[in-house]
Amino acid sequence: MSNLLTVNHLAVAFQQRTVVEDISLRIDAGETLALVGESGSGKSVTALSIMRLLPQPPVSYPQGEILFNGLNLLQANERTLRGLRGNQMAMIFQEPMVSLNPLHSVEKQLYEVLSLHRGMRREAARAEILSCLDRVGIRQAATRLQDFPHQLSGGERQRVMIAMALLTQPKLLIADEPTTALDVTVQAQILQLLRELQRELNMGMLFITHNLNIVRQLAHSVTVMRNGREVEHNRCAALFSQPQHAYTRELLAEEPDGRPAPLSDTLPLLQVKNLHVGFPVRRGLLKRTVAEKTAVQDLSFTLRRGESLGLVGESGSGKSTTGLALLRLIAARGEIWFDNQPLHQLSAKQLLPLREKIQVVFQDPNSSLNPRMTVQQIIAEGLAVHRPSLSAAEQEAKVIAVMEEVGLDAASRTRYPAEFSGGQRQRIAIARALILEPQLMVLDEPTSSLDRSVQKQILSLLRRLQQQHQLAYLFISHDLQVVRALCHQLIVLRQGEVVEQGECDALFDAPQQEYTRQLLASAQVESLI
Template sequence: MSLLTVNHLAVAFNQRRVVEDISLNIDAGETLALVGESGSGKSVTALSIMQLLPQPPVTYPQGEILFNGQNILQASEREMRGLRGNQMAMIFQEPMVSLNPLHNVEKQLYEVLSLHRGMRKEAARGEIISCLDRVGIRNAVSRLKDFPHQLSGGERQRVMIAMALLTQPKLLIADEPTTALDVTVQAQILQLLRELQREMNMGMLFITHNLNIVRQLAHRVTVMRNGREVEHNRCALLFSQPQHPYTRELLAAEPDGQPVTLTQTKPLLQVKNLHVGFPVRRGLLKRTVAEKRVLQDLSFTLRPGESLGLVGESGSGKSTTGLALLRLIASRGEVWFDDQPLHTLTRKQLQPLRPRIQVVFQDPNSSLNPRMTVQQVIAEGLAVHRPELSAAQLEASVIAVMEEVGLDAESRSRYPAEFSGGQRQRIAIARALILQPQLIVLDEPTSSLDRSVQKQILTLLRRLQQQHQLAYVFISHDLQVVRALCHQLIVLRQGEVVEQGECEALFNAPATEYTRQLLASAQGKPLN
C-alpha cells in the first residue's frame, strides 16, 4: 500500500475548479516531484493534502486523498491535527509568512518538539542546535536568540526546513523549499533530505520550478498545467524522452542569451572600499560591545547599460550591498553616482536623486501593497516625485509603462493578489521604470519564478536595458541567470570579495575553489 494516494482529485474555489482530475501516489522512501508554471495548481494540491485550505470557499467535488489508507477528506479537524506534524509535515515557500516575528528561533523550534514529541526544553536544545547545524546555519548556538527579521532570506528558509525535519514525519511536502537558497546551500539541503529520507524511510512530495533539483532528487515526476496533469513518468525518462509539448517547452526554458552590447565608457556608479557593520548589543542596557562586519572593502565601477552580478551564499552580504548603495542603511566608504558623492549627502539632499536610483525587491508579495490597485502601486512614486502631474497624466504614464513591460493596461484597476507571480514581478519593474531611472538594484528578481517566466523577465530586462541604457546591480544565487544578463561578476562570501572580474571569464576560468564549487552546484552535477 502506498504511503499517499491521490485519486482523481478536483479542487474548487467558490464552485470554480482550479485543480481537475489529478492523481498521484508516493511510496515510503520515494520522492515525487510536482512541476509546472506558477498558477498550475501545485501548491493548491499540496495544501489540499494537508487540509490547510479553508472550507468554504474551498470544496472537493470529486476524488479522494488516502494517507496510509485513510481518506483524509473525510477526517475531522481533530484527526488532522494528529496527522499534521506527527506524520506529515510541510515546508512552506515563504518563510516570513510562516515564522512568528515575535518569537526567536529557539522558541519556535522548541514549540515543534514540545507539541509533537513531548520533549523538555533541556533535551530539546541539543537537538535544535544539531538540526540547525545540519541545515547549514553557521554558529547555530549564537543564532538561537535571533528573531526572523535578523536572519537572511536563505537562513529563514533553513529554519523552516529544520522545523519540518524535527518532527521526523513519514511524509514531507516541500513547497519550493530551496527557492531562496544559493546553489551551495541548495546542494547541502538536497543531500540532507536524501540522508533523512534513507534514515526514516520518508516519502516526499517536492514542488519546484528548478529542473536541476528535480533531476538530482526525484524518482518520479508529475507535470501540471492549468490545474491538470499533462505528463507523469520516471525522472530519467521524462528528461530524456518528454512526451507532452508543454514538458518539452519547460525543459527548453533555460536562461540563455548574452548581455547587451556596451556603448558608453563614462562611469555612472563608482564604489570605493564599501564597508557595512552592525552593532552587537549585550546586557540589560543593550550597550554596544562589538561590531558584526557584514561587508568589507567592496569596490567596483558601473557604466550606463552595464550589469553587475552579485553572487554568493545567503548571508554573504549581497542584499546588504544593495541597501548600502541605495543609502537605506549606514555604511563606510565612497559611493559616487553620476559624479555626486552619495556618501556625504543628507537624507534631504538625497531626495532629488531617488527617482534616478530604483530597486526591485525579491518578493513582490511583500513589496506590493495588497490594498492598492496596480494603478496606485505603479503611480505612487511618480506622484511623490512629480506632484505637478494631473491624475490624467499619471494614468497615461501608468498605461505606457504597463504596456512597455508586457502587462495589459486594462487590468490596472485590479489588485496585486489577482496576478500571477511573473505578472507581479512585472508590476514591480514597472513601478521602478516609471520614474525613468538610470540605475536599478534588482534583488533576486527571478528567484520565485518558474523557468519559463524567468526567461520572459530576463528578455524584458535586456530589452529595457538596451532601450534606456539602464545600469543594473543584479543580486542572485542563480548563476545561469547571471551569466545571461551580466557583464561583470563579484563573488561574495561572509562579506568578503572572493573573486571579481568579467562575467564570462569567471565562468570559463574561475580562480578560486569557492567559485568552482558554486559553478559545479549550479550546473546540477551529482553531489558527493
C-alpha cells in the first residue's frame, strides 16, 4: 500500500483556544481509518482541517502538518487547495439539508460536480448521474432528477450527498457520519457500495462515526478521540478484542438497553383511522398537477396515555410524513382523534389551543434550534404563545426548572445553541417541548445523530419523563435497538403501507412478515459483526 494521507502532531485552535491537540493519522491507498469518539471530541474539526475548510482566522494551526501525496496542505495556497478538493479529496457531510442547495434540483447539483471536475457535457453527465443514483439506492432515479432536496426523505438526501462525493472518483474520501440518517437495510447497501468503490478506485477513506458496529464492518484501523486528543489507535480487530484505554472500553460497553415502563392507563389518547397522505406530482413549465404520489396509505392505530409507539421502516417509507400529518403540518385524509377531539375537522385557529398538548422533537437540533436565540429564548418561546399571562420572572423560573429536569445546567441558559454539544442540543429541544406540559410527543429520530453514550442518556431521560408525566410518545426511528428499549407498540412501514403492527416484544420475537424479518436480521447482523 502507498501512503496517501499523513497527519503529524496536528493542533487546531479557535481564537487561541486549542480544541484538537497532537493528533496523528495515517491512511494508505485502499485503506479505511475510522475516527470515533463522543460528540465534541474533535472528530469533525480534524476532518475539516484536513480539507482546509475551516476559516483562517479564527482557526489556526499552532503545530503539525497534513501531508496529502507528499504535499503539506497547511502550506498550500487556495488555488492549489481548490484543485484538490472535489477532484482528489471529497467529503460527505453529516447533515444533507445544510449541504444541499434548497433552490436547485438534484440533477443540477450533481451535474455541477461533473461539469466542474470532469468537464462532462449534460447528456453524458445524465447517464453517469442516473447510474450513481441507482448504485446508492435511489429508487426510480430518472423520476427524481427534478426533485428538490425538501422533496426527498432524510435517507434519500443523504444518498444524494454520497453520490455527489463519489461522482468525481476521489483518491481520498472523508465521510462524516454518512449513514446516520439511514435505516439498517440501506446502511448495509451504502457500506457495501463504499467497499466496492474503494476496491475499484483504490481509494483511501477517513470514516467518522459514533456507530461502532459500522466500524467493525468497514475499518482497517481505528483512532479513538476524547476531548480533542487521541486516546488509542490500533488495528480494528485488536481494538475490539483487547481495548487498551478505559475510555475505549466504555465506548464498547455503551448499547441501548432496558425496556419500556409498564402501562398504568388504558384510556386512549390518540386514535388514527385510515390515514392517507399524498403529494401532487407536478410537471411542465406551469407545474401542473399530473398525478398524486402516495406517501402513507390506510394507517390506523390507537395510542394510550403513557404509551410509546414505534414507527420503523426504511427511508422514504412514510415515517416522518406520518408524524407531520398527525401534527397537522401537512394535509391528510382520514380521521385523527386526540383526547376525543377530531383534529382532522379543526381549523388552524381551533387547533392552536391543542398545539401545546402535542409537541415535537426533530432529528437534527442544528436545524430545529434558532442559532440567533439564546437557550432561554428558545425554551420559553412556546410560553410566549400559549401562556402570555406569565411574567418574565415566571417564564424564567419555568425555563430553569425544565432545564434541570432534562439534565442541563440552568446557568448556561444565556448561551447559544452552537456552544453546546449534539447531545446537549437535543436536550434543549426536549426541554422546549416539555415546558408546555404536553400529553403527546412526536419524536422524529431524536437519537440518530447522537453517539451511543449520549443515546443511552437520552433514552433514560425519555423513560423517566414518560413515567413522571404520563407522556405518550410516537417514536420514529430506524434504530431497532433503540425502539425495543423504549416502545410498547410497533408499526413497520414500507413505501407508505403497513407491513406489520402489534406489541413490540411480540414482533421482535416472532415477526410474521418477511420484510419485518429482513429488518430485524439486518439489525441483529449489525449488532453482532
